[in-house]
Amino acid sequence: MAASLNGIPLLLTRLYLAPVMAQAGWQKLANFDSTVDWFGNPDYGLGLPLPFLLAGLAALSEFIGAAFLVLGLATRLTAIPLMITMVVAMITVHWQHGWPAIADAGSWLADGTLLTNESVMVAPEKLSAAKAILNEHGYIDWLTSSGNFVILNNGIEFAATYFIMLMVLFCFGGGRYVSIDYYLARHFNH
Structure with missing residues (x-):
C-alpha cells in the first residue's frame, strides 16, 4: 500500500515549495531595479558579477519554477536552477549568520x-x-x-531545507499519479 501512495509526499513537497518560490520570485520581479542593485552592490548587497543577468535568472527560476512545481511539469529540470539559487543564497546571504x-x-x-x-x-x-x-x-x-x-x-536553515526538498524532487521527480511528468512519461514510454 505504501508504494501506491509514494507520489503523495512528492506532491506535498512540490505544493510546500511552490508558494515559497513564487513569493521570492515575485518580490524580485516586482522590485527588479532594486534587486539588481542589491545583487551587484558590494557595499550593502551581494557584490555578484552580472547582477542584471543573475537577478533575472533567479527571479524567473523562482517564479516560473513555482508554476512548474504545482503542475509537476519538468520537475527534475525545474529543481536544478532552484537548487543553484538556494546554494547561492546560503553562501552569499545566510552563511555568516550560522x-x-x-x-x-x-x-x-x-x-x-x-x-x-x-x-x-x-x-x-x-x-x-x-x-x-x-x-x-x-x-x-x-x-x-x-x-x-x-x-x-537569517541563518541558512530555510535555504538548506528548501535545497534538500528540491534535491528530493530532482532525484525522484514529481510523483506517481500526481504530476504531469508521470503522465507524459507513460505516454511516451508506451
Whole structure:
C-alpha cells in the first residue's frame, strides 16, 4: 500500500515549495531595479558579477519554477536552477549568520558549535528591548495577535531545507499519479 501512495509526499513537497518560490520570485520581479542593485552592490548587497543577468535568472527560476512545481511539469529540470539559487543564497546571504533562521540564544546551534555569531547570543536582549519599545510606543497586542514577536537570525536553515526538498524532487521527480511528468512519461514510454 505504501508504494501506491509514494507520489503523495512528492506532491506535498512540490505544493510546500511552490508558494515559497513564487513569493521570492515575485518580490524580485516586482522590485527588479532594486534587486539588481542589491545583487551587484558590494557595499550593502551581494557584490555578484552580472547582477542584471543573475537577478533575472533567479527571479524567473523562482517564479516560473513555482508554476512548474504545482503542475509537476519538468520537475527534475525545474529543481536544478532552484537548487543553484538556494546554494547561492546560503553562501552569499545566510552563511555568516550560522544555522538558525530565528535567533534563539538557547539553541545549541547558536553557542558557537556550528559557527560563532555573537549577535545570536544577544538575541534575548534585543527581543526584550524591542518588546519594551513596542509596549511603550507601539501596538504590541496588535503586532503579536497572530504570533510571537521574534528576532530574525537569517541563518541558512530555510535555504538548506528548501535545497534538500528540491534535491528530493530532482532525484525522484514529481510523483506517481500526481504530476504531469508521470503522465507524459507513460505516454511516451508506451
